[in-house]
Amino acid sequence: MNTYDNTDNIILKHLTFRTLCACLFALSVVATLVAIFYFQKHLGLDPCPLCIFQRIGVWIMGVFAFVGMLVNPKKLWGKLTLWGGMALGALWGLAIVGRHVWLQHLPADEVPACGPGLNYWVDTLPILQVFQEVLKGSGECAEIDWQMLGFSIPELTLAMFAVFLVILGVGFARILKKQM
Known part of the structure; x- marks a missing residue:
């Protein structure tokens, strides 16, 4: 057995459901704090409707991770229910965010026109129509206001959600392995 195998076994040995949930909860809190306090408050970048919906995904995952961290269910169905909620978020x-990145890469002449803000839609439209309008996207969602290493905020957020899903996949495999 080489050193890599030992390291891998040590990491997996300590990867419990509670640890997985704590990790995902901490990541969701950090992502939310960066979005609100750095991008929104410090840089003054107001979130577009798609950004707000992305935050909702982070919050859904974070709430289920927080519950999983506190409750730490012993039964498989409890773990799978909480895991499913995290995966759903x-x-x-x-x-x-995939839709958001797609909008940012459209040619300028194909970008949807800017419409009224999310607050207006929520106040005047039924909730299902609000979802439809937000998912259509608008010109403000296609704007690139900030970049790091050439990547826009939505592109970095896409990577973040991919990392969340990898962590969830490893955790799911671990849950199933322990139950067998």
Whole structure:
């Protein structure tokens, strides 16, 4: 057995459901704090409707991770229910951010026109129509206001959701392995 195998076994040995949930909860809190306090408050970048929906995905995952961290269910169905909620939040966010990245890469003449803000839609439209309008995207969602190493905020967020899903996949495999 080489050193890599030993390291891998040590990491997996300490990867419990509670540890997985604590890790995902901490990551969701950090992501939320960066979005609100750095991008929104410090840089003054107001979130577009798609950004807000991405935050909802992070929050859904974070709430289920927080519950999993506190409760730490022993039964498989309890773990799978909480895991499913975390996966749902991460997949929701991944789908929304995928649409956001797609909008940012459209040619300028194909970008949808800017419409009224999310607050107006929430106040005047039924909730299902609000979802439809947000998912259509608008010109403000296609703007690139900030970049790091050439990547826009939505592109970095896409990577974040991919990491969340990898962690969830490893955790799911671990849960199933322990139950067998």
